[in-house]
Amino acid sequence: xxxxKFQIDMCxxxxxxxxxxxxxxxxxxxxFQLLFNAVDLMVVGRFVSSDAMASVxxxxxxxxxxxxxxxxxxxxxxxxxxxxxxxGDRKSLSLTVRTSMQLALYGGIAVxxxxxxxxxxxxxxxxxxxxxxxxxxxxxWICFCAIPCVMLYxxxxxxxxxxxxxxxxxxxxxxxxxxxxxxNLFFILVCGMGVAGVAIATAISHGVSAWLILRTxxxxxxxxxxxxxxxxxxFPIFREMLWLGIPAMIQSACFPISNMIIxxxxxxxxxxxxxxxxxxxxxxxxxxxxxxxFHHTAVSFVSQNYGGGKYKRIVRSLLYSYLxxxxxxxxxxxxxxxxxxxxLAFFNPDPxxxxxxxxxxxVIGICYFLCSSMDAASGGLRGLGYSxxxxxxSLTGACAMRILWIxxxxxxxxxxxxxxxxxxxSWFLVTTVSSGCLWFLCRRLxxxxxxxRQVWTxxxxxxx
Numbered sequence: 001x002x003x004x005k006f007q008i009d010m011c012x013x014x015x016x017x018x019x020x021x022x023x024x025x026x027x028x029x030x031x032f033q034l035l036f037n038a039v040d041l042m043v044v045g046r047f048v049s050s051d052a053m054a055s056v057x058x059x060x061x062x063x064x065x066x067x068x069x070x071x072x073x074x075x076x077x078x079x080x081x082x083x084x085x086x087x088g089d090r091k092s093l094s095l096t097v098r099t100s101m102q103l104a105l106y107g108g109i110a111v112x113x114x115x116x117x118x119x120x121x122x123x124x125x126x127x128x129x130x131x132x133x134x135x136x137x138x139x140x141w142i143c144f145c146a147i148p149c150v151m152l153y154x155x156x157x158x159x160x161x162x163x164x165x166x167x168x169x170x171x172x173x174x175x176x177x178x179x180x181x182x183x184n185l186f187f188i189l190v191c192g193m194g195v196a197g198v199a200i201a202t203a204i205s206h207g208v209s210a211w212l213i214l215r216t217x218x219x220x221x222x223x224x225x226x227x228x229x230x231x232x233x234x235f236p237i238f239r240e241m242l243w244l245g246i247p248a249m250i251q252s253a254c255f256p257i258s259n260m261i262i263x264x265x266x267x268x269x270x271x272x273x274x275x276x277x278x279x280x281x282x283x284x285x286x287x288x289x290x291x292x293x294f295h296h297t298a299v300s301f302v303s304q305n306y307g308g309g310k311y312k313r314i315v316r317s318l319l320y321s322y323l324x325x326x327x328x329x330x331x332x333x334x335x336x337x338x339x340x341x342x343x344l345a346f347f348n349p350d351p352x353x354x355x356x357x358x359x360x361x362x363v364i365g366i367c368y369f370l371c372s373s374m375d376a377a378s379g380g381l382r383g384l385g386y387s388x389x390x391x392x393x394s395l396t397g398a399c400a401m402r403i404l405w406i407x408x409x410x411x412x413x414x415x416x417x418x419x420x421x422x423x424x425x426s427w428f429l430v431t432t433v434s435s436g437c438l439w440f441l442c443r444r445l446x447x448x449x450x451x452x453r454q455v456w457t458x459x460x461x462x463x464x
Contacts, residue, residue, distance in 0.1 A: 008164030010301050010317075011086055011308040019301065019320045023293040025166035027328075029173050030289035036177035036205075040198050041282055043184050045275070045348045052195050053348060054274045055135035062122055062140060062260065072252035073103065074151075074158040075382060076245030078296070079303045080237065081162035081224065082383075086307030095234040097159055097217065097224050099241070102233055104155035108148030115144040126260050127267045129274075135195045142199035149203075149210035156213035161300055163224055172212040180205035247391035248382065251399075258399040261406050265419045269356075273416065276356025279347035283336050283361065287368045290328035294321040295375035302383025315442050318380045325372030333365040340365075356416065363420040370427035374398075377434035384441055390434065397430035 008022050045053035077100040084093035119140045120133075128136055157169040180201050187197025217226035266277050301317035336343065344357040374394075381390035405422040 010082075010164060010304040011310050011313065015301075015313060015316050016320050019297055019317065019324065022164060022166055022300065023297045023324065025170040026161075026293035026296055027289050029166070029170045030292055031286065032170070032174055032177050036180050039181050040184060040202070041278065041347055043188055044195065044198055045279075052132075052135060053278065054129075054271045055132035055195055056139055056198065056278070059123070059136050059140045059143075062119065062126070063143060072247075072249030073107070073241060073245035074100070074155045075248040075299065075387075076241040076243075077155055078158040078162045078299055079244050079382060079385070079387075080240060081159050082300050082303030083307030085163050085224070086304035087309075089307075092237070093224055094227065096237050096241075097226055099234045099237045100155050100159060101152065101214075101217070101226055103238070103241070104151040105148060108151030111151070112144055112147040115147060116141060119144065122260070126264045129267065129271055132271065139195050139199045142196060143202055146203035146206035149206040152210040153206065153213050156210075156217055159217065159224055160213075161296060162303070164300070168216055169213065172209050172216075175212065176205040176209035179208050244382070244385065244387045247387040251391040251394050254395055254399045258402040261403055262419060262422065265406050265410055266416070269416060272350065272352050273356045275348050275350065276344070276353035277360055279344050279353065280357035280360035280364075282347060283340070283343055283357075284364060284368075287329055287332045287336065287365060288371065290325045290332065291368070291372040291375040294325035294328075294372060295379040297321050297324075298376050298379030299383045302380050306384060311445055314380075314384070314445070318376065318438065318442070321376040321379065322373055325376050326369045329368040329372045330366075333368050336365050337361055359416060360420055363417060364423050367424035367427065370424055370431055374427050374431040374434065377431060377438050380438050381434060381441070384445070386437075386441065389437060393434045393437065394430055397433055398426040401426045401429060 008018050010018060010022075041053055041056060044056055077096065080096045081093055081100075084090075084096060120137050123133060123136050123140070153169075153172070160166070160169055183201035183204060184198055187193040187201055191197060193200070214226070217224070218228065219225075267274055298318060298321040301321070302314050305311070305313045305317065340358050340361045341354055344354045344361075347357075348354070378390045378394060381387070381393075402422045405425075406419070409422075410418050
Protein backbone atom coordinates (compact mmCIF):
# COMPACT_ATOMS: atom_id res chain seq x y z
CA UNK A 1 0.00 0.00 0.00
CA UNK A 2 1.36 3.40 -0.93
CA UNK A 3 2.16 5.82 1.87
CA UNK A 4 1.36 8.93 -0.19
CA LYS A 5 -2.01 9.43 1.49
CA PHE A 6 -0.19 9.86 4.81
CA GLN A 7 2.22 12.52 3.50
CA ILE A 8 1.87 16.32 3.67
CA ASP A 9 3.21 18.70 1.02
CA MET A 10 4.93 21.35 3.15
CA CYS A 11 6.21 23.45 0.25
CA UNK A 12 2.91 24.39 -1.39
CA UNK A 13 -0.54 25.55 -0.37
CA UNK A 14 -1.93 27.12 2.83
CA UNK A 15 0.43 26.72 5.78
CA UNK A 16 -1.57 26.96 8.98
CA UNK A 17 -3.92 24.10 8.16
CA UNK A 18 -1.02 21.85 7.19
CA UNK A 19 0.91 22.75 10.34
CA UNK A 20 -2.11 21.81 12.45
CA UNK A 21 -2.63 18.62 10.44
CA UNK A 22 1.04 17.74 10.89
CA UNK A 23 1.21 18.59 14.58
CA UNK A 24 -2.02 16.97 15.78
CA UNK A 25 -0.76 13.39 15.35
CA UNK A 26 2.44 14.43 17.15
CA UNK A 27 0.33 15.80 20.01
CA UNK A 28 -1.79 12.66 20.19
CA UNK A 29 1.35 10.53 19.97
CA UNK A 30 2.68 12.19 23.10
CA UNK A 31 -0.74 12.09 24.78
CA PHE A 32 -0.97 8.33 24.34
CA GLN A 33 2.66 7.87 25.37
CA LEU A 34 2.01 9.82 28.56
CA LEU A 35 -1.25 8.03 29.20
CA PHE A 36 0.50 4.68 28.96
CA ASN A 37 3.31 5.92 31.22
CA ALA A 38 0.71 7.27 33.65
CA VAL A 39 -0.95 3.86 33.73
CA ASP A 40 2.43 2.39 34.63
CA LEU A 41 2.76 4.77 37.58
CA MET A 42 -0.86 4.38 38.68
CA VAL A 43 -0.69 0.59 38.59
CA VAL A 44 2.53 0.57 40.60
CA GLY A 45 1.35 3.27 43.02
CA ARG A 46 -2.03 1.67 43.70
CA PHE A 47 -1.32 -2.06 43.46
CA VAL A 48 2.27 -2.30 44.71
CA SER A 49 3.43 0.52 47.04
CA SER A 50 4.49 4.16 47.27
CA ASP A 51 8.11 3.01 47.43
CA ALA A 52 7.64 1.08 44.19
CA MET A 53 6.17 4.18 42.54
CA ALA A 54 9.05 6.27 43.85
CA SER A 55 11.54 3.70 42.51
CA VAL A 56 10.10 4.10 39.00
CA UNK A 57 9.90 7.89 39.33
CA UNK A 58 13.51 8.17 40.50
CA UNK A 59 14.67 6.57 37.21
CA UNK A 60 12.76 8.84 34.84
CA UNK A 61 15.58 11.33 34.27
CA UNK A 62 18.14 8.52 33.96
CA UNK A 63 15.98 6.79 31.35
CA UNK A 64 15.64 10.06 29.49
CA UNK A 65 19.39 10.63 29.61
CA UNK A 66 20.38 7.24 28.21
CA UNK A 67 17.81 7.27 25.41
CA UNK A 68 17.95 10.95 24.42
CA UNK A 69 21.74 11.05 24.45
CA UNK A 70 21.76 9.08 21.21
CA UNK A 71 18.30 9.85 19.85
CA UNK A 72 19.43 13.41 19.15
CA UNK A 73 20.97 12.03 15.97
CA UNK A 74 17.48 11.17 14.74
CA UNK A 75 16.90 14.92 14.38
CA UNK A 76 19.68 14.93 11.76
CA UNK A 77 17.82 12.19 9.87
CA UNK A 78 14.70 14.35 9.92
CA UNK A 79 16.58 17.41 8.65
CA UNK A 80 18.40 15.62 5.81
CA UNK A 81 15.41 13.60 4.64
CA UNK A 82 13.27 16.77 4.67
CA UNK A 83 15.84 18.73 2.66
CA UNK A 84 16.43 16.01 0.09
CA UNK A 85 12.70 15.40 -0.21
CA UNK A 86 11.92 19.10 -0.61
CA UNK A 87 14.76 19.53 -3.09
CA GLY A 88 13.81 16.45 -5.13
CA ASP A 89 17.12 14.59 -4.50
CA ARG A 90 15.70 11.06 -4.38
CA LYS A 91 19.05 9.24 -4.51
CA SER A 92 20.47 11.04 -1.48
CA LEU A 93 17.17 10.57 0.32
CA SER A 94 17.31 6.78 -0.15
CA LEU A 95 20.90 6.64 1.11
CA THR A 96 19.96 8.73 4.13
CA VAL A 97 17.15 6.34 5.10
CA ARG A 98 19.40 3.29 4.94
CA THR A 99 22.27 4.96 6.78
CA SER A 100 19.95 6.28 9.49
CA MET A 101 18.46 2.89 10.30
CA GLN A 102 21.85 1.18 10.42
CA LEU A 103 23.07 3.88 12.78
CA ALA A 104 19.97 3.38 14.94
CA LEU A 105 20.56 -0.35 15.24
CA TYR A 106 24.30 -0.46 15.92
CA GLY A 107 24.31 2.71 17.98
CA GLY A 108 21.38 1.45 20.03
CA ILE A 109 23.27 -1.72 20.91
CA ALA A 110 26.29 0.32 22.01
CA VAL A 111 24.14 2.64 24.15
CA UNK A 112 22.40 -0.37 25.72
CA UNK A 113 25.72 -1.86 26.89
CA UNK A 114 26.90 1.47 28.33
CA UNK A 115 23.56 2.08 30.03
CA UNK A 116 23.48 -1.33 31.71
CA UNK A 117 26.96 -0.80 33.15
CA UNK A 118 26.38 2.78 34.29
CA UNK A 119 22.86 2.50 35.72
CA UNK A 120 23.56 1.70 39.37
CA UNK A 121 26.48 4.15 39.84
CA UNK A 122 24.40 6.95 38.32
CA UNK A 123 21.40 6.18 40.53
CA UNK A 124 23.67 6.29 43.56
CA UNK A 125 25.16 9.57 42.33
CA UNK A 126 21.62 10.97 42.06
CA UNK A 127 21.14 10.25 45.79
CA UNK A 128 18.39 7.71 45.19
CA UNK A 129 17.18 6.65 48.66
CA UNK A 130 18.54 3.29 49.78
CA UNK A 131 15.05 1.97 50.43
CA UNK A 132 14.21 2.09 46.70
CA UNK A 133 17.68 1.74 45.10
CA UNK A 134 17.45 -1.99 44.33
CA UNK A 135 13.99 -1.67 42.79
CA UNK A 136 15.12 1.31 40.72
CA UNK A 137 18.13 -0.62 39.43
CA UNK A 138 16.01 -3.62 38.50
CA UNK A 139 13.56 -1.41 36.62
CA UNK A 140 16.16 0.42 34.52
CA TRP A 141 18.22 -2.70 33.79
CA ILE A 142 15.20 -4.38 32.21
CA CYS A 143 14.09 -1.24 30.36
CA PHE A 144 17.58 -0.56 29.01
CA CYS A 145 17.60 -3.93 27.23
CA ALA A 146 15.05 -2.41 24.83
CA ILE A 147 17.15 0.64 23.91
CA PRO A 148 17.94 -0.67 20.36
CA CYS A 149 14.20 -0.97 19.74
CA VAL A 150 13.63 2.58 21.02
CA MET A 151 16.31 3.85 18.64
CA LEU A 152 14.85 2.05 15.65
CA TYR A 153 11.42 3.51 16.36
CA UNK A 154 12.76 7.05 16.92
CA UNK A 155 14.83 7.10 13.72
CA UNK A 156 12.04 5.51 11.70
CA UNK A 157 9.48 7.98 13.03
CA UNK A 158 11.86 10.86 12.20
CA UNK A 159 12.07 9.65 8.59
CA UNK A 160 8.30 9.45 8.27
CA UNK A 161 7.88 12.91 9.86
CA UNK A 162 10.31 14.36 7.31
CA UNK A 163 7.92 13.51 4.47
CA UNK A 164 4.88 14.71 6.41
CA UNK A 165 3.71 11.36 7.78
CA UNK A 166 2.95 11.77 11.47
CA UNK A 167 -0.10 9.52 11.52
CA UNK A 168 1.44 6.06 11.17
CA UNK A 169 3.92 6.54 14.04
CA UNK A 170 0.88 7.47 16.15
CA UNK A 171 -0.94 4.29 15.15
CA UNK A 172 2.11 2.18 15.97
CA UNK A 173 2.47 3.83 19.36
CA UNK A 174 -1.16 3.16 20.20
CA UNK A 175 -0.76 -0.52 19.36
CA UNK A 176 2.42 -0.78 21.43
CA UNK A 177 0.82 1.16 24.29
CA UNK A 178 -2.18 -1.13 24.45
CA UNK A 179 0.21 -4.08 24.62
CA UNK A 180 2.10 -2.30 27.41
CA UNK A 181 -1.01 -1.63 29.51
CA UNK A 182 -2.32 -5.17 29.07
CA UNK A 183 0.99 -6.72 30.05
CA ASN A 184 1.33 -4.33 33.02
CA LEU A 185 -1.94 -5.53 34.48
CA PHE A 186 -1.13 -9.17 33.72
CA PHE A 187 2.37 -9.16 35.21
CA ILE A 188 1.37 -7.21 38.35
CA LEU A 189 -2.18 -8.37 39.14
CA VAL A 190 -1.93 -11.94 37.88
CA CYS A 191 1.77 -12.76 38.21
CA GLY A 192 2.52 -10.49 41.17
CA MET A 193 5.82 -9.36 39.64
CA GLY A 194 5.83 -5.75 40.92
CA VAL A 195 8.33 -3.33 39.41
CA ALA A 196 9.93 -6.04 37.27
CA GLY A 197 6.59 -6.73 35.59
CA VAL A 198 6.16 -3.07 34.62
CA ALA A 199 9.68 -2.99 33.17
CA ILE A 200 9.20 -6.19 31.14
CA ALA A 201 5.92 -4.89 29.74
CA THR A 202 7.63 -1.64 28.74
CA ALA A 203 10.48 -3.47 27.01
CA ILE A 204 8.12 -5.70 25.05
CA SER A 205 6.03 -2.72 23.92
CA HIS A 206 9.18 -1.01 22.58
CA GLY A 207 9.89 -4.13 20.56
CA VAL A 208 6.39 -4.02 19.07
CA SER A 209 6.72 -0.35 18.01
CA ALA A 210 10.16 -0.99 16.45
CA TRP A 211 8.85 -3.95 14.45
CA LEU A 212 5.90 -1.93 13.13
CA ILE A 213 8.06 1.01 12.02
CA LEU A 214 10.59 -1.27 10.31
CA ARG A 215 7.83 -3.17 8.54
CA THR A 216 6.43 0.12 7.22
CA UNK A 217 9.75 1.43 5.91
CA UNK A 218 10.61 -1.87 4.23
CA UNK A 219 7.22 -2.27 2.54
CA UNK A 220 6.50 1.36 1.60
CA UNK A 221 7.16 2.03 -2.10
CA UNK A 222 8.91 5.24 -2.96
CA UNK A 223 12.14 7.11 -2.39
CA UNK A 224 12.15 6.74 1.39
CA UNK A 225 11.75 2.98 1.36
CA UNK A 226 14.28 1.08 3.50
CA UNK A 227 16.19 -1.22 1.15
CA UNK A 228 17.68 -4.22 2.91
CA UNK A 229 19.83 -5.06 -0.08
CA UNK A 230 21.98 -2.86 -2.24
CA UNK A 231 24.47 -0.11 -1.47
CA UNK A 232 25.52 -0.13 2.16
CA UNK A 233 26.47 2.54 4.66
CA UNK A 234 26.86 6.00 3.05
CA PHE A 235 29.76 7.72 4.84
CA PRO A 236 29.20 11.18 3.25
CA ILE A 237 25.63 11.10 4.55
CA PHE A 238 26.89 9.83 7.88
CA ARG A 239 29.34 12.73 8.18
CA GLU A 240 26.57 15.25 7.49
CA MET A 241 24.37 13.50 10.05
CA LEU A 242 27.12 13.83 12.63
CA TRP A 243 27.58 17.52 11.79
CA LEU A 244 23.88 18.20 12.30
CA GLY A 245 23.15 15.53 14.89
CA ILE A 246 26.03 15.67 17.37
CA PRO A 247 25.01 19.13 18.67
CA ALA A 248 21.44 17.85 19.08
CA MET A 249 22.79 14.70 20.73
CA ILE A 250 24.90 16.74 23.15
CA GLN A 251 21.90 18.89 23.98
CA SER A 252 19.66 15.85 24.43
CA ALA A 253 22.25 14.34 26.77
CA CYS A 254 22.95 17.50 28.75
CA PHE A 255 19.35 18.40 29.48
CA PRO A 256 18.79 15.10 31.33
CA ILE A 257 22.12 15.65 33.13
CA SER A 258 20.87 18.98 34.45
CA ASN A 259 17.54 17.33 35.26
CA MET A 260 19.33 14.52 37.10
CA ILE A 261 21.07 17.13 39.23
CA ILE A 262 17.70 18.74 39.89
CA UNK A 263 16.26 15.29 40.63
CA UNK A 264 19.03 14.74 43.17
CA UNK A 265 17.94 17.95 44.89
CA UNK A 266 14.32 16.72 44.88
CA UNK A 267 15.46 13.34 46.23
CA UNK A 268 16.91 15.12 49.26
CA UNK A 269 13.34 15.86 50.42
CA UNK A 270 12.49 12.13 50.79
CA UNK A 271 10.37 9.42 49.16
CA UNK A 272 7.03 11.25 49.58
CA UNK A 273 8.39 14.33 47.81
CA UNK A 274 9.74 12.11 45.02
CA UNK A 275 6.33 10.47 44.63
CA UNK A 276 4.54 13.85 44.48
CA UNK A 277 7.12 15.29 42.10
CA UNK A 278 6.82 12.20 39.89
CA UNK A 279 3.03 12.49 39.72
CA UNK A 280 3.26 16.19 38.83
CA UNK A 281 5.87 15.41 36.16
CA UNK A 282 3.46 12.91 34.64
CA UNK A 283 0.79 15.63 34.37
CA UNK A 284 3.35 18.19 33.26
CA UNK A 285 4.22 15.94 30.37
CA UNK A 286 0.77 16.61 28.90
CA UNK A 287 1.67 20.30 28.73
CA UNK A 288 5.06 19.57 27.21
CA UNK A 289 3.52 17.77 24.26
CA UNK A 290 2.80 21.17 22.71
CA UNK A 291 6.47 22.10 22.92
CA UNK A 292 7.48 18.71 21.54
CA UNK A 293 4.98 18.79 18.68
CA PHE A 294 5.71 22.29 17.44
CA HIS A 295 9.46 21.83 17.83
CA HIS A 296 9.34 18.93 15.36
CA THR A 297 6.85 20.82 13.23
CA ALA A 298 9.33 23.69 12.94
CA VAL A 299 12.20 21.31 12.11
CA SER A 300 10.30 19.53 9.35
CA PHE A 301 8.60 22.56 7.75
CA VAL A 302 11.72 24.74 7.87
CA SER A 303 13.97 21.95 6.53
CA GLN A 304 11.70 20.93 3.67
CA ASN A 305 11.02 24.50 2.58
CA TYR A 306 14.73 25.29 2.87
CA GLY A 307 15.52 22.36 0.59
CA GLY A 308 12.80 23.47 -1.80
CA GLY A 309 13.92 27.11 -1.83
CA LYS A 310 10.65 28.39 -0.29
CA TYR A 311 12.20 30.95 2.04
CA LYS A 312 9.17 33.11 2.81
CA ARG A 313 7.30 29.99 3.90
CA ILE A 314 10.06 29.37 6.45
CA VAL A 315 9.25 32.61 8.28
CA ARG A 316 5.52 31.92 8.25
CA SER A 317 6.06 28.35 9.43
CA LEU A 318 8.04 29.62 12.40
CA LEU A 319 5.44 32.21 13.35
CA TYR A 320 2.65 29.64 13.24
CA SER A 321 4.74 27.20 15.32
CA TYR A 322 5.40 29.85 17.97
CA LEU A 323 1.76 30.89 18.17
CA UNK A 324 0.25 27.40 18.14
CA UNK A 325 2.60 26.08 20.81
CA UNK A 326 1.98 29.06 23.09
CA UNK A 327 -1.81 28.78 22.88
CA UNK A 328 -1.70 25.04 23.52
CA UNK A 329 0.62 25.22 26.54
CA UNK A 330 -1.26 28.07 28.23
CA UNK A 331 -4.61 26.31 27.78
CA UNK A 332 -3.49 22.93 29.13
CA UNK A 333 -1.38 24.48 31.90
CA UNK A 334 -4.30 26.48 33.33
CA UNK A 335 -6.62 23.46 33.10
CA UNK A 336 -4.21 21.31 35.08
CA UNK A 337 -3.74 24.03 37.66
CA UNK A 338 -7.51 24.13 38.15
CA UNK A 339 -8.01 20.34 38.43
CA UNK A 340 -4.55 19.50 39.74
CA UNK A 341 -5.45 17.95 43.10
CA UNK A 342 -8.01 15.61 41.60
CA UNK A 343 -5.65 14.50 38.85
CA LEU A 344 -2.69 14.02 41.21
CA ALA A 345 -4.85 11.79 43.42
CA PHE A 346 -5.15 9.30 40.55
CA PHE A 347 -1.42 8.70 40.80
CA ASN A 348 -1.06 8.71 44.56
CA PRO A 349 -3.86 9.43 47.08
CA ASP A 350 -1.39 10.41 49.83
CA PRO A 351 -2.36 14.03 50.78
CA UNK A 352 1.26 14.96 51.49
CA UNK A 353 2.38 13.72 48.07
CA UNK A 354 -0.45 15.72 46.45
CA UNK A 355 0.78 18.91 48.14
CA UNK A 356 4.29 18.40 46.77
CA UNK A 357 2.83 17.81 43.31
CA UNK A 358 0.60 20.90 43.43
CA UNK A 359 3.54 23.15 44.21
CA UNK A 360 5.30 21.90 41.09
CA UNK A 361 2.22 22.51 38.94
CA UNK A 362 1.82 26.05 40.28
CA VAL A 363 5.42 27.02 39.61
CA ILE A 364 6.07 25.24 36.31
CA GLY A 365 2.71 24.50 34.68
CA ILE A 366 1.67 28.11 34.14
CA CYS A 367 5.06 29.03 32.62
CA TYR A 368 5.28 26.24 30.09
CA PHE A 369 4.51 28.55 27.18
CA LEU A 370 8.11 29.76 27.56
CA CYS A 371 9.32 26.21 26.99
CA SER A 372 7.17 25.99 23.85
CA SER A 373 8.70 29.17 22.43
CA MET A 374 12.18 27.93 23.30
CA ASP A 375 11.59 24.62 21.49
CA ALA A 376 10.05 26.25 18.42
CA ALA A 377 13.07 28.55 18.10
CA SER A 378 15.42 25.59 18.56
CA GLY A 379 13.58 23.66 15.85
CA GLY A 380 13.82 26.61 13.48
CA LEU A 381 17.57 26.96 14.00
CA ARG A 382 18.09 23.24 13.39
CA GLY A 383 15.91 23.27 10.31
CA LEU A 384 18.11 26.03 8.85
CA GLY A 385 21.22 23.97 9.59
CA TYR A 386 22.38 25.90 12.67
CA SER A 387 22.25 22.94 15.01
CA UNK A 388 25.41 23.96 16.86
CA UNK A 389 24.07 27.45 17.54
CA UNK A 390 20.85 25.97 18.91
CA UNK A 391 22.82 23.67 21.18
CA UNK A 392 25.12 26.40 22.48
CA UNK A 393 22.13 28.60 23.33
CA SER A 394 20.35 25.77 25.11
CA LEU A 395 23.38 24.48 27.01
CA THR A 396 24.41 27.88 28.32
CA GLY A 397 20.96 29.32 28.94
CA ALA A 398 19.27 26.23 30.33
CA CYS A 399 21.57 23.38 31.34
CA ALA A 400 24.46 25.42 32.73
CA MET A 401 22.11 27.87 34.39
CA ARG A 402 20.14 25.09 36.13
CA ILE A 403 23.28 23.32 37.32
CA LEU A 404 24.76 26.54 38.72
CA TRP A 405 21.40 27.32 40.33
CA ILE A 406 21.40 24.00 42.21
CA UNK A 407 25.07 24.41 43.19
CA UNK A 408 24.96 28.07 44.25
CA UNK A 409 21.40 29.23 44.91
CA UNK A 410 19.75 26.08 46.30
CA UNK A 411 22.23 25.70 49.21
CA UNK A 412 21.33 29.23 50.29
CA UNK A 413 17.56 28.68 49.89
CA UNK A 414 17.14 24.87 50.32
CA UNK A 415 13.44 24.70 49.46
CA UNK A 416 11.46 22.80 46.87
CA UNK A 417 10.24 26.11 45.40
CA UNK A 418 13.83 27.21 44.85
CA UNK A 419 14.50 24.03 42.86
CA UNK A 420 11.44 24.47 40.66
CA UNK A 421 11.87 28.13 39.75
CA UNK A 422 15.08 27.32 37.89
CA UNK A 423 12.97 25.92 35.01
CA UNK A 424 10.99 29.03 33.90
CA UNK A 425 14.05 31.26 34.35
CA SER A 426 16.10 29.06 32.03
CA TRP A 427 13.30 28.87 29.45
CA PHE A 428 13.07 32.65 29.32
CA LEU A 429 16.81 33.07 28.80
CA VAL A 430 17.02 30.54 25.95
CA THR A 431 13.86 31.81 24.24
CA THR A 432 15.16 35.37 24.19
CA VAL A 433 18.58 34.52 22.76
CA SER A 434 17.41 31.86 20.26
CA SER A 435 14.59 34.02 18.93
CA GLY A 436 17.01 36.88 18.38
CA CYS A 437 19.38 34.63 16.46
CA LEU A 438 16.51 33.26 14.40
CA TRP A 439 15.28 36.74 13.51
CA PHE A 440 18.74 37.73 12.29
CA LEU A 441 19.25 34.52 10.28
CA CYS A 442 15.84 34.68 8.62
CA ARG A 443 16.41 38.27 7.54
CA ARG A 444 19.75 37.30 6.04
CA LEU A 445 18.25 34.25 4.38
CA UNK A 446 15.52 36.27 2.69
CA UNK A 447 18.15 38.65 1.32
CA UNK A 448 20.64 36.04 0.12
CA UNK A 449 18.38 33.01 -0.31
CA UNK A 450 19.21 32.39 -3.93
CA UNK A 451 22.92 32.20 -3.27
CA UNK A 452 22.47 29.86 -0.28
CA ARG A 453 20.21 27.64 -2.37
CA GLN A 454 22.90 27.29 -5.04
CA VAL A 455 25.49 26.31 -2.43
CA TRP A 456 23.22 23.65 -0.91
CA THR A 457 22.40 22.20 -4.32
CA UNK A 458 26.08 21.94 -5.20
CA UNK A 459 26.95 20.28 -1.89
CA UNK A 460 24.12 17.78 -1.99
CA UNK A 461 24.97 16.95 -5.59
CA UNK A 462 28.57 16.23 -4.69
CA UNK A 463 27.48 13.92 -1.86
CA UNK A 464 25.27 11.92 -4.15
